[in-house]
Amino acid sequence: MESMQEGVLTTGIPSQAELEASPGYPSAAALARGPIVVIECVQDIPCNPCELVCPNNAIHIGEPITNLPVFLADECDACSQCIPICPGQAIFRVDMTYAEEQAAVSFPYEFLPMPEAGNVVQAVNRAGEVLCDAEVLRVQQPRSFDLTAVITVAVPKNLAMEVRSMVRLPRPWSQGQRAGGL
Amino acid sequence: MHETEIAIVGAGPAGLAAAVEAAQAGAQVTLVDENARPGGQLFKQIHKFFGSKAHHAGTRGVQIGRNLLSEAEKAGVEIRLDTVVYGIYPDKRLGLACDSQSEDLKAASIILATGANERPLAFPGWTMPGVMGAGAIQTLINIHRTLPGRRVLMVGAGNVGLIVSYQLLQAGAEVVAIIDALPGIGGYGVHASKVRRAGVPILTGHTILAAKGDQAVERAVIAKVDSSGQPIPGMEQTLDVDIVGLAVGLSPLAELAWMAGCQFAHVPELGGWVPVHDEEMQTSLPGLYVAGDVTGIEEASIAMEQGRMAGLTAAQALGCLPSQEAEIKKIEVRQRLDALRVGSFGDARAIARQRILSLSVPQGIREG
Numbered sequence: 178m179e180s181m182q183e184g185v186l187t188t189g190i191p192s193q194a195e196l197e198a199s200p201g202y203p204s205a206a207a208l209a210r211g212p213i214v215v216i217e218c219v220q221d222i223p224c225n226p227c228e229l230v231c232p233n234n235a236i237h238i239g240e241p242i243t244n245l246p247v248f249l250a251d252e253c254d255a256c257s258q259c260i261p262i263c264p265g266q267a268i269f270r271v272d273m274t275y276a277e278e279q280a281a282v283s284f285p286y287e288f289l290p291m292p293e294a295g296n297v298v299q300a301v302n303r304a305g306e307v308l309c310d311a312e313v314l315r316v317q318q319p320r321s322f323d324l325t326a327v328i329t330v331a332v333p334k335n336l337a338m339e340v341r342s343m344v345r346l347p348r349p350w351s352q353g354q355r356a357g358g359l
Numbered sequence: 360m361h362e363t364e365i366a367i368v369g370a371g372p373a374g375l376a377a378a379v380e381a382a383q384a385g386a387q388v389t390l391v392d393e394n395a396r397p398g399g400q401l402f403k404q405i406h407k408f409f410g411s412k413a414h415h416a417g418t419r420g421v422q423i424g425r426n427l428l429s430e431a432e433k434a435g436v437e438i439r440l441d442t443v444v445y446g447i448y449p450d451k452r453l454g455l456a457c458d459s460q461s462e463d464l465k466a467a468s469i470i471l472a473t474g475a476n477e478r479p480l481a482f483p484g485w486t487m488p489g490v491m492g493a494g495a496i497q498t499l500i501n502i503h504r505t506l507p508g509r510r511v512l513m514v515g516a517g518n519v520g521l522i523v524s525y526q527l528l529q530a531g532a533e534v535v536a537i538i539d540a541l542p543g544i545g546g547y548g549v550h551a552s553k554v555r556r557a558g559v560p561i562l563t564g565h566t567i568l569a570a571k572g573d574q575a576v577e578r579a580v581i582a583k584v585d586s587s588g589q590p591i592p593g594m595e596q597t598l599d600v601d602i603v604g605l606a607v608g609l610s611p612l613a614e615l616a617w618m619a620g621c622q623f624a625h626v627p628e629l630g631g632w633v634p635v636h637d638e639e640m641q642t643s644l645p646g647l648y649v650a651g652d653v654t655g656i657e658e659a660s661i662a663m664e665q666g667r668m669a670g671l672t673a674a675q676a677l678g679c680l681p682s683q684e685a686e687i688k689k690i691e692v693r694q695r696l697d698a699l700r701v702g703s704f705g706d707a708r709a710i711a712r713q714r715i716l717s718l719s720v721p722q723g724i725r726e727g
Binding site for chain 1: 406410412417544555703
């Protein structure tokens with residue numbers, strides 16, 4: 178069903194080439210050192226809240242604000258404040274050092290009901306396809322996140338750069354089913 | 360007949376921002392809107408906005424609207440709701456209709472911030488209940504908290520179609536697919552990525568052939584199109600949906616500017632016929648200003664800046680603002696506008712804007 182062409186403006190999914198060309202996408206070596214954010218911003222849209230919110234000056238956009246964010250992985254302490262403020266929900270957090278076999282992946286999430294720590298959810302990739310079951314490690318939603326929660330799940334390490342969200346939980350008050358497929 | 364210094368038509372982002380600037384400068388401002396609540400489309404924008412800190416980026420549209428409204432109230436703007444402006448007369452007089460009564464409002468300056476309306480799309484079944492504009496869906500789910508249906512086909516993968524689809528998911532509906540006749544996604548990639556992660560397919564190069572059902576929409580037939588946009592026989596599929604959302608563009612709502620006799624220009628990149636205006640948002644008629652989508656379709660952050668520009672200019676013309684202060688503020692507005700019109704999404708609009716400005720006669724010549 179997908180078009181033969183790749184890329185965010187054809188499929189809505191940034192291609193691997195687009196991600197790796199983005200100055201916000203960290204190297205494998207930086208990821209191996211510990212938890213950092215992963216910025217999947219591949220288009221020159223006018224936007225810079227991530228730069229301003231970062232307390233460590235790890236994200237640089239400058240002028241014009243259509244510049245792609247340049248991410249300095251060594252400055253990032255994975256505080257994650259940039260995740261909920263990104264209007265594009267294009268920032269994630271990956272901790273490849275979480276456990277022997279598993280990595281921790283954090284993503285922005287704005288659907289009710291919210292999962293709770295300890296729940297097992299279905300982790301999905303950028304196309305919304307289920308990749309694995311994942312235990313929810315944390316659900317952060319302080320007031321400063323302005324209703325965008327940051328969910329952290331544990332996934333097998335080989336899926337850490339693929340898992341980017343989760344299947345929405347059933348709404349107990351409605352019969353809604355998961356969207357997807359034709 | 361009532362009198363005011365600055366009358367503003369439309370209390371959306373452009374009208375509110377214009378009212379704030381003009382009233383803060385000390386002008387007497389009357390803001391008129393036909394709706395029961397101020398805010399235009401801003402209060403249903405529950406997503407976080409793009410831009411810089413100066414544009415309140417990272418803040419939800421509804422909160423930006425609340426802040427603007429409270430600034431307007433604090434500045435002493437008179438806001439008249441449930442009031443339709445049905446006419447505009449040469450002596451800067453507006454015809455108002457409210458509670459089945461009519462009255463005139465005379466102003467020294469008028470700012471038209473009337474916004475835009477959604478374009479329809481005609482296909483067999485398009486008049487059936489269940490076919491509606493994406494903006495109407497957004498009003499139902501985010502203002503009235505009512506789901507119009509359970510399974511939605513969204514037609515149009517621009518920012519409106521993508522954002523409303525995401526908000527439909529938040530409201531608990533299923534979005535079966537987003538289709539667009541163009542070969543690519545017109546909206547921001549990040550908006551597309553959000554709905555893709557949530558499992559919604561985006562079918563570019565697809566069009567709707569028909570909506571079908573007994574009393575209301577029960578199914579939609581879509582088809583792949585060829586490079587000239589024609590449906591390819593044998594490439595049809597039928598989707599079980601009860602809502603077909605149309606997000607196929609907006610047209611500037613410029614009737615009052617036509618009625619007033621403003622010079623117009625046809626600018627396809629900005630949605631069609633728009634009143635010609637100068638950099639300070641003055642139309643070809645002295646004392647008549649425009650701001651927001653009526654000047655060409657862009658987005659709320661730009662509408663607010665245009666409103667600020669119109670409000671500042673109108674207040675300056677009335678003598679409320681020392682010209683040095685006004686010029687400094689206008690330079691700041693211009694810089695904020697320029698910042699929003701760069702990059703691959705903004706360049707075409709920036710060029711189209713230059714074309715409109717080139718049509719505007721400099722004020723000295725016009726007045727001479």
